[in-house]
Amino acid sequence: MTALAICGGRLVDPAAGIDAAKDLLLKDGRVAEVAGPGKLKGKNGVEVLNATGLVVTPGLIDIHVHLREPGQGYKETIATGTAAAAAGGFTGVAAMPNTTPVNDSPEITRWMQAGERGAAVRVFPIAAATRGSKGDTLSDYAALKAAGAVAVSDDGRPILKDGVMRESLAAAARVGLTVIQHAEDTRMTQGASMNLGPMSFKLGLRGMAAESESAIVERDIRLVAELRDSHPHLHVAHTSTAAAVAAVRQARRNGLRVTCEVAPHHFLLTDEHVGFYNTHAKMCPPLRSTADRDAMIEGILDGVVDAIATDHAPHAMHEKEVEFELAPNGITGLETSLGLSLRWLHSEWKIPLGRVLSLMSAQPAALLGLKGRGTLTAGSYADVLVFDPTAEWTYRATESKSKAKNTPFDGWPMQGKVRWTVSEGRVAYAGG
């Protein structure tokens, strides 16, 4: 019934191989028609968004966010987190299960997707891989998938036991789910609050060795190789070290289904950005060395990195205004991901626009098997981002739609301003 036309823009739809002037007609939450400029047939009486001079592209998909509901609504709610997502150009976000209680059940998985949550864009729950994310007993993957879970993960509480991780990969493969691992050998990182290196020595903080990440990635890849006949899919969350990217690259060469994501802060910042104990530069995995950061850029350039994901981790201000070692891990990211990616990946490091957008939409959608997302061919979901690719602006955390303001990117120059975010045919965000 509801219809919307987006006319006059440049359609960049990498999955469909389109980068051309096209008009779009959206009807009943789906793409009804893609036509040359001025050639839409069924647009009589339909509301039109004028996209002249703008880029029209599949809505962005962030496969790694923390929306904090249920249980931690003082940090963020599904409504505020998805409002920030819409403002950042995202039409879909995959929410990690480290809520209170942990999302290890079909009931919570459904609750998160219910209309009463007031989500501005689509929420795809990632369910806990083990009960209570305790790393001992698997949750019920088939039931979770039926309830809408798109993957399983014990994000933040990595699965350390080899046997449990093996079971998880095998069980997920049986029902067609991805296992997302936060790769950190927590036995090596006790009491540590930043990357191990000259900077942690200088600041007198205990450091996390790069090996604490790569050891788990390498272990997990070994398990995937052992199980290769059942085709498990391992996805490495927020890759931060050169060695972890190298391990993923090698696994892919060996024909294993191993994918990985990188967060903007890991392809932009280094442990030097911790500066004078800036708790907005504290996250896990931590900001790493310059060589690691450069390896993230290389990984994006050579294609081993499958997706840009933000690890949007909102915290209340009072939680971050404490001693560095006591501050919780994490920063927000939904409103800065596109602006930073265009500013640095595209303009500075010359990655074609289509490839940057693909890393933020088509590829993450494919990675989690989100059918009809990440592309705008006729029949797809009407998830559309319309943005001005050349507009430069400054991010102000105080103006964030998120409840949280914990970002190291406050005051940073951004490129590419979101004009409209359309989620399943409905305008979820209209920017200036």
Add this chain to the structure above:
Amino acid sequence: MNSAISTTRRPRSTPAVPASPFPYHPGSLLSILDLSVEDVGRLLIRATELESEDAIVRDRILAKRRIALLFYESSTRTRTSFELACKALGADTTLVSNLSSSIEKGESLKDTGLTLRALGAEAIILRHNSSGAAWLLEESTRLPVINAGDGMHEHPTQALLDLRTILAHLRPGVAGVAPDTLAGVTVMITGDILHSRVARSNMLLLPRAGARVLLCGPKELLPEQAARPGTGIEIERDFDAALKQSEVVMMLRIQAERLAGLQLDLDEYKANYQLTGQRLAAHAPKAIVLHPGPIIRGLEITAGVADGAQSAILEQVTNGLAIRMAVMERALTTDRGDRA
């Protein structure tokens, strides 16, 4: 390992590293790097002047000014000398410790600082078990904050009093400090460098006064990256070889409270790194021996050496009082305004 490890194939512009995030109070002393070499020289001269000043005159310098000592860790030397230094200048002091205050009930550092400010504190001297705590307190209160030791990070007044002690022995009569004042002098720091804020502050100060700093200790307590913070810092793991090169021998305590599960064979440690009279006589018979305290007799240092003729350990303590007078005078008589 494959090619991704060495990826700096081409230079690429990347976001700039941030400078100091906020201009802090010019009276604050958070890091020894807050002081230029000239500043250090001025403080040392002032310490000497204050030390010999008439007690009645001195008492008026900070008469009735309010200074809070906020201590999250136990301390004998630092706390007492700061307190006596403040009182010698006529200031009123109050001590808040984590074990007998609302900190025990969960009050945050920020709120504790704001409470002290509301009670009229004009400066806060902070000892804290978390590295960087002094920055948080300064940002929260905007008062002059004196870092009296933050976790494993820094202890700037200790470095100043160590420098004063070294100068008194090696450069008697020299008042100020210049980049070449300690040219040709090697200061070795031995022991638990990893956990030591004293080592870090000295490493950031002594090379700027011309000294060469030699770090000595086992890998567990002295990681390779320790030598990287600046020039003039080297690692020599052989204790005897380091002693032979040094005019100043600074010993550090093993910080059992910060070892965090690290297993250390103390007998082996003693065999390799304990400063004994025999070793000192054989390799560094003229060196002065320093230790920031507390000393654990029979572990890193023998009682004979601690009490011996080469020991300047108690002079360090006395020097602490003079240095802290100068630092507190600076804290409360420097006007606000962005530092140059």
